[in-house]
Amino acid sequence: MDGAAALKRKSNPRVRGSSAKRSVRASTRRGKLAPRGGSRGPAAADVPLDPADPAIAETAALVAADGGIVLGSYRDPLDGRPLLLASLPLAAVAPTPFQRDLSPTHARRLADKIEETGVFLDPLIVVRGEDERWWTPNGRHRLAASKFLGLERITALISADEALAFRILALNTEKAHNLKDRSLESIRMARAIARRDRGARESEHAAELEAPELLTLGIAYERNGRFGGGAYAPLLKKVDRFSDQPLTKSLMSREGHAARLEEIDREVKRIVGALTARGFKSPYLRNYVVARINPVRFHKAKRGAAAAPPPMPLAQALTRMSASARRFEVGSVSNADLAWVAVGAEGSE
Numbered sequence: 218m219d220g221a222a223a224l225k226r227k228s229n230p231r232v233r234g235s236s237a238k239r240s241v242r243a244s245t246r247r248g249k250l251a252p253r254g255g256s257r258g259p260a261a262a263d264v265p266l267d268p269a270d271p272a273i274a275e276t277a278a279l280v281a282a283d284g285g286i287v288l289g290s291y292r293d294p295l296d297g298r299p300l301l302l303a304s305l306p307l308a309a310v311a312p313t314p315f316q317r318d319l320s321p322t323h324a325r326r327l328a329d330k331i332e333e334t335g336v337f338l339d340p341l342i343v344v345r346g347e348d349e350r351w352w353t354p355n356g357r358h359r360l361a362a363s364k365f366l367g368l369e370r371i372t373a374l375i376s377a378d379e380a381l382a383f384r385i386l387a388l389n390t391e392k393a394h395n396l397k398d399r400s401l402e403s404i405r406m407a408r409a410i411a412r413r414d415r416g417a418r419e420s421e422h423a424a425e426l427e428a429p430e431l432l433t434l435g436i437a438y439e440r441n442g443r444f445g446g447g448a449y450a451p452l453l454k455k456v457d458r459f460s461d462q463p464l465t466k467s468l469m470s471r472e473g474h475a476a477r478l479e480e481i482d483r484e485v486k487r488i489v490g491a492l493t494a495r496g497f498k499s500p501y502l503r504n505y506v507v508a509r510i511n512p513v514r515f516h517k518a519k520r521g522a523a524a525a526p527p528p529m530p531l532a533q534a535l536t537r538m539s540a541s542a543r544r545f546e547v548g549s550v551s552n553a554d555l556a557w558v559a560v561g562a563e564g565s566e
Contacts, residue, residue, distance in 0.1 A: 259297040266290040266299055273299040276377045279345060283309045288372075301375040302340065307368055310343060311350050312357040315405030317398040319361055328362035337363070343373040344381050347413070354381070396431075396446050397438050403427055404435025411464035419467045420459040430457040432468070433531075436475035448485075448507040449478060455513045456527040456534045477535045484542035485510075491547045505554065510541035 268277040268290045276299075277287050285305040293300050312319075331337055341359060346352035351373065353360060363371055403426050410417050410425070419426070426432060430453035434446040460467035489502045499505070508514055516528045529537075 258294045259292045264291050266292055273301060273377060276301055276375060299377060303373050303375055304370045305351060305373050307363055307371050309351050310353055310360060310371055312360060313352045313354045315402060315409050316357050317402050319357060324358045324361035324365060327358050328365040331362055332366060340372040340374045343375045344379050396450060400431045400435035400438050400446060403431035407432055407464055407468060415465055417464050418461055419464050420461050423459050429459045430454050433457055433471050433474050436471055437478050445503055448504050452511045455516055456529060456531045458527055474531055474535060481539050481542055488545050492550060510538050512537040
C-alpha cells in the first residue's frame, strides 16, 4: 500500500471503523472457547463416597495395611471414578520405573521453595504398582524433595485404576522437557506395558507413548547416552509410525532400527571429522551432514502427518541414508551451506 492510500485509509472513519470491528470480532473468536453440548459427571449427591464402598474398599484396605490413613473419598467430576485422598508413609511411595531420571538439582530447588512456602499443598497422584508398592507417575521430584525435607508422610490422591500410571504422563506438569528424557520415558513405558500385556499392540498405546520416533530414539539413548538424537528427529518424524504389531515384536524391530542409526551416526562423525580437518568450524556440522543425507528432507509434512502413510518405510529410509553417508563428498561443502543450516537451526529453537 503506498503512502497516499494509507493516509486515505486512516482518514476515512468508515474504513477505520470497519477495520476495528473486524479486529474485535476476530479477537473475540480467537479468545472464545465454546463448551461442548450436554453435561457429564456425577450429580452433587453422588460425589461423596464411603471408603467402605465396594468400588474403593480394597484400595482403602491396602492404604491401611501400609500404615496409611484415608482422609476422604469421592467420585471424580469427569466420569465418576472412585478416588481416595490419603496420608501415606513416605517410604511406601516410589516413582514409576519408566519416568525420566531424577534431577537432584531440580529436587533441591523444589525442596527449598516448599520450605519457603511453609506448606506442602500439592498431593501426589498414586496408583498401586506391580511391585505391591504405591507408584506416583507425576511426582518424582516432589517425592525426592519430601525426602530431602525429612517428611515422614505424604498426601496422595489414589486411584484404583493401575493403568492410570501409563496415561497420566499426558497431563503431567513435571513432564520431561528435552528429547532425550522424553525418549527414555517412552521406551521404558513401552517395555513396562509389554511386560504387563504381551499381546498389547504399539498402536493401541499411542496416547501414552506420545510419538513413534521417541521409541526408536529411546533405544538409541539407552545404548549411548550421548547420542545426538536431535539431528535425526526430523527424519524419524516423517517416516516413523506406530506399529500394529504387539509391542514384544515391534520393539525388536526398533532395536534393529536403533542399531542402524548408530551405524549411520558413526559415518556422520567420520564426515564431521573430515570437514573439521578442512577448516570448517561450526556447532551445526552434524546437523548439516545429517540433513544432507536425509532422503526425505524435501518432503513437506502436512498437518496430521503422524497418522498419514510415511513417504517411505523407515527401514528403506535408513538404507538410503546409510548409502548417502558412504558417498558423501566432503569437497562439496561450502561455508555458505553451513550458514543456512545455522539460520534454520536458530529459527527452530
